[in-house]
Amino acid sequence: MNAYREDASSVRHCFRHGITNKDSGSLAANYSSQKQRNFNKGSLFSDLLSTMAAVFRIKHPKTILWFFGICFLLVFYITISSFPSDEPCNCKHQYDESLTSGGNLGTGSMSHPEDPHKMAILIPFRDRFEELLEFAPYINSFLNKQKRNHHIFVINQIDNLRFNRASLLNIGYLESASASDYIAMHDVDLLPMNTELPYQFPETGPYHVAAPHLHPRYHYPTFIGGILLISRKDFANVDGLSNKYWGWGLEDDELYARLTEAQLTISRPGNLTTGTKDTFKHIHDRRIRKRDMIKCYNQQEVTRKRDRETGLSTLRYHVQNRKEMTIQGAPVSIINVILECNKAITPWCDCTENIGNTKTKRKPGERSNDVIVPKLDRRRDVSVDG
Incomplete structure (x- = not known):
């Protein structure tokens, strides 16, 4: 049995107000629109290839930051998707x-x-x-x-x-x-x-x-x-x-x-x-x-x-x-x-x-x-x- 401090704010931690289907759809839509703004050259796959190519050529140092930014977004997305679903x-x-x-x-x-x-x-x-x-x-x-x-x-x-x-x-x-x-x-x-x-x-x-x-x-x-x-x-x-x-x-x-x-x-x-x-x-x-x-x-x-x-x-x-x-x-x-x-x-x-x-x-x-x-x-x- 977990031990929790006995005050209102601590009790609230035991009551997960999770993301409902409606909220999930909203988050997905926001994420999709963000991808459209960040990746104007086509699909995620083609953009990733272009960015990797730019990194290897090292013509523009800023592309390295873009590459790590994209990797961070991908890891974050995969992590969120792997959370246990509702029982x-x-x-x-x-x-x-x-x-x-x-x-x-x-x-x-x-x-x-x-x-x-x-x-x-x-x-x-x-x-x-x-x-x-x-x-x-x-x-x-x-x-x-x-x-x-x-x-x-x-x-x-x-x-x-x-x-x-x-x-x-x-x-x-x-x-x-x-x-x-x-x-x-x-x-x-x-x-x-x-x-x-x-x-x-x-x-x-x-x-x-x-x-x-x-x-x-x-x-x-x-x-x-x-x-x-x-x-x-x-x-x-x-x-x-x-x-x-x-x-x-x-x-x-x-x-x-x-x-x-x-x-x-x-x-x-x-x-x-x-x-x-x-x-x-x-x-x-x-x-x-x-x-x-x-x-x-x-x-x-x-x-x-x-x-x-x-x-x-x-x-x-x-x-x-x-x-x-x-x-x-x-x-x-x-x-x-x-x-x-x-x-x-x-x-x-x-x-x-x-x-x-x-x-x-x-x-x-x-x-x-x-x-x-x-x-x-x-x-x-x-x-x-x-």
Whole structure:
């Protein structure tokens, strides 16, 4: 495991924001145009021969500098081309519980023999380093006090597409296969303050730790976001989460529809003396990190309904690299990933403004199990954001 200094700038070194295909094309185009300017006499091969001839004749000393300059460019180009390519993951399959795409990643942090289970804490992530620096050591200490075997997996989206929390959780599930028998879908900005909050294996079905009567912001009855524990078996049974939710919101509501349709019982904490003000610490600052609320094309119409087309079985992504580090003693596995987007299905995966979006009016009698958007009383069900 690599040792890193525990500050924001050092953590950033573990999160490679690699060159995407779009950027690579731009670099290639720039390099090509530079070659055209530098080599006006023809192809690289003929220019190289001409330069070598000039060197041997030594009529113009400056040609020697040109020769070494060209050699430097060639060596640089070959070096860049030889870098390892992204590691592909072809995940279109029915999930097999024997899948171990994560290898031995994160298996070294299970230190409580009295706990027969192993929990993978999945953090969907992009550019929230300061929050991670606070979250990782805090949750590690919190769970060690409960004697829970656990490991933190940060699934870092490094492409240029809009953030897709659901797909990142699906990836975390697959990548942590060998290190866990249940997962905690955990927001990086939500810290449990009540030590009585249980993180035990969810024997009877999904367990919603950040329950509506405890969460600092959302209080509607069908809310299951923030922190949700679920066994690998149950998660596979509903095919994970929908991959159609690019941008902020509704992926948890669609998951709720999947869980209830599969007749899984969702449990929540009870008999706690704390409430919405003191059960969790919410470290999200909306003034610094604005949520992506853009709706474009037919996104609003599609994402308001139950998705029976996408999930674990249709997931497409590449792993750029995997890194192991510790943050104030907390072991963390960082998985840098590039998501793939089928724009024929979700053209809104990379839009930057509201384009072609029209609000869909609910048709009379349309309210059914397929409509996943919750009915909210804003004053009762949603508190002021932190």
